[in-house]
Amino acid sequence: MTVTNDRPAALAPAEPWSRCLTCGALVYRKKLARNLNVCPECGRHHRLTAPERIAQLVDEGTFAPLGGRALAGDVLGFTDARPYAERLAEARRRTGLDDAVVCGAALIGGMPVCLAVMDFRFMGGSLGTAVGELITRAAERALADRCPLLIVTASGGARMQEGALSLMQMAKVSQALGALGEAGLLSVSLVTDPTYGGVAASFATNCDIVLVEQGARMGFAGPRVIEQTIRQKLPADFQTADFLLARGQVDAVRHRRDLREWLRRLFLATRAVAAAPAPAQPDPVVAEPHRLDTVDPWQAVTAARDTARPTLLDYLRETFDGFVELRGDRLSADCPAVVAGFAMLDCRPVAVVGHQKGHHTRELVSRNFGMPRPEGYRKALRVMKLAARLGLPIVTVVDTPGAYPGREAEENGQSAAIAGNILAMFGLATPVITVITGEGGSGGALALAVADQVLIAERGTYSVISPEGCSAILWGDAACAPDAARALRITARELLELGIVDGVLPEPPGGAAADPTAMASGLRVALGHALARLDRTEPDGLLARRRRRFRAFGADGSTDLAPAPTADKGWWE
Incomplete structure (x- = not known):
């Protein structure tokens, strides 16, 4: 073909x-x-045919079909209204295809990728033995070529005429995707209309990234089957692309004209590259407390909360390039207070995860004032784990008054989500850099701040509790918040003295809000220097140093506890 x-x-x-x-x-x-x-x-x-879809997505003249053929046979001697062999012959004659998928290698935006593109015309895109074999071969070719795999789905589900053998293809393709993941290679599914049954319940959703074409529908059982089974009327948007996005099931929904560019940016921002040298500009970060001006803590709190300060989305536009946002926790919802995805930092792919507040009331409300729900932390961890598996550094940007304390958040496991992030970040075998750009509020901040290097903006704050909360509990009066802020020692200089942060990023005259572009430029240089330092450490060394860093807090005589015995080294060594 x-x-x-x-x-x-x-x-x-x-x-x-x-x-x-x-x-x-x-x-x-x-x-x-x-x-x-x-x-x-x-x-x-x-709907597009497989040849049309390939023509739309890949660079012109670069598609090369996968070598070899796989032809389904009538192993069961299956006959319904017509023999299965007749149905196969008719589908092949009508479509010109051997079966319901076309596989090969191509370039997208100049980057190599292996593709498996399903075609709904061939028996409803059903998953049979030949389809499973060809997609598995495409995954194995991606593994051999060390390039990403893109699967475009369009299917009604597993092919009934092949019985349990078709069911086994769900697992067969999944194990091939697992091998890609173990090798640090990216898998992406592009879900098109319709995608149901065994395809939805396997490789359409267990790829690393799930992109959905606008207007597509996806689910395990079709709406008619569900309504007949449970005797309930389903909502009009049930199983639609927007329905799936709102419930955290997929990473993005895009119009057909935007798919190719989105994929190009994703592949660019997730490819493995050699470590980059430090920027030519001097590192702006201040690591000696005496070089910093003393700032009144309450003034620092006021400055950190200023809605005119740059937000994460501002930094993504100014400090990074080509950001590709990924959404959803793949369980129940998406949290707009956390933004996560991949971007370029001076031509180097990185993962970027952080809190997002806003500049005006409508945005602040839509982003929940930067207070994440459990699904936000689960989304953040999903992206960070993917970055570590791909060998990409992680930059987290902290700016939150704290995790959202509402009833729904508690019902959905807020404490467990925060605790899970803190624990899991100790096992991310890739450089992790945290920058506190505004407020660093309690465990809601720490859940994104278990890092190899922690930097803070000159007017940023980092605290176990908000000054208002502390004053209400210990002073018995929330009006004593300025006194609590001074007692908590939450300014950048004080945090540097305590060793909580490794360096302070100076702000331009008048603060970050007065010149966001200058602040973003300084952050770019600071991150470049931090990455260059961390690049010199092997992954195992990073993990050991990260654990030693946090083990040391409170163990240097700053408490009344007796020193720990030193004869035996701890597990963090």
Whole structure:
């Protein structure tokens, strides 16, 4: 089979007109083809064949089909209204394909990738032995070539005519994806309409990244089956792309015209590269407390909370390039108070995870004032674990008054989510740098701050509790918050003296809010120097140093506890 990359020609059928299945509009087929088979009237994404999808996604002239064939046979002698052998023959004759998937290698944005693209025309894209074999071979080719794997799904589920053998393909492909993960290679599924049954319950959702085309539907059981089973009417948006995104099941939903660019940026921001040298500019970070001005703690609290200060999204625009956001905890929801994904820092791929507040009331409310729910911490950990497996450094940006204390958060395991992050970050075998850009509030901040190096902005704060909370508990009066702030020693200089942070990032005259661009530029240089220092340490050494760092807090005579015995080294060594 030959796949062309001349997009208009590849997408244009022979008939002159087409009627949209959603709005009923008659559209000139050449116009529809130029619009990537998306209705210009209502935006419905009509299905693409596998050759059309490949032509849309990959660099022109780069697709090479996977060598060898895999042909399904009628092992069971299955017959319903017609023999299975007849159905296979008809599907092959009608589509020109051997089965419901086309596999090969190509370039996307100049980067090599292996593809497995399903075609719904062939028996509803059902997963049979040949489909499972070909997708597994594509994964094995990605493993051999050490490149990402992209699977484009379009399927009604496992192929019933092949019985339990089709069921086994769910596990067969999954083990191949597991091998990619163990080798530090990325797997991505692009879910198109429809994706159901055994495909949804295996490789469509157990890839590292799940991208969904706008308008696609995905689920284990179809809506009609569910309604007939439970005798309940389902909501109109059930199992739609936006439904899945809101419930934390997928990473992103994109219009068809944006898929190729999104994938290009993702592959660019997750590829392994050699360690970069330190920036030519001098490191702006101050590591000696005496070089810093003394700041009144309450003034620091006021400055840290200033809504004009740069937020994480501001830094992603100014300090980093090509950010690709990933959403959802893959369990129940997405938390907008935590932003996570991959980006470029001076041509180096990194993971970026952090709190997001906002500059105005509407944004602050939509971001829950930067207070994460459990799903935010689970999302953050998912991205950080993926970064560690891909061998990419992690930058966390802390700016939160604390974790959200609401009833729903408690019901969904807020304490366990925070505790899980703190524990898991000690096992991330990749450099981790934390920058406290505003407020560092309690465990809600620490859950993103178990790092090899912790930096803080000159007007940032970091505390076990808010000054208001401390004063209400210990002073019996929230109005004593300024006194509590002074007693807690929460300013950047005091934290540096205590050894809680490793360095302080100076702010421009008037503070970060007065010149966000200068602040972002300083952060870029500071992160470059920090990464260059950490690059010199092997992963096992990073873990040991990270554990020693936190083991040392409170063990240097600053408490009344007797010193720990030194004859036997602890587990952190």
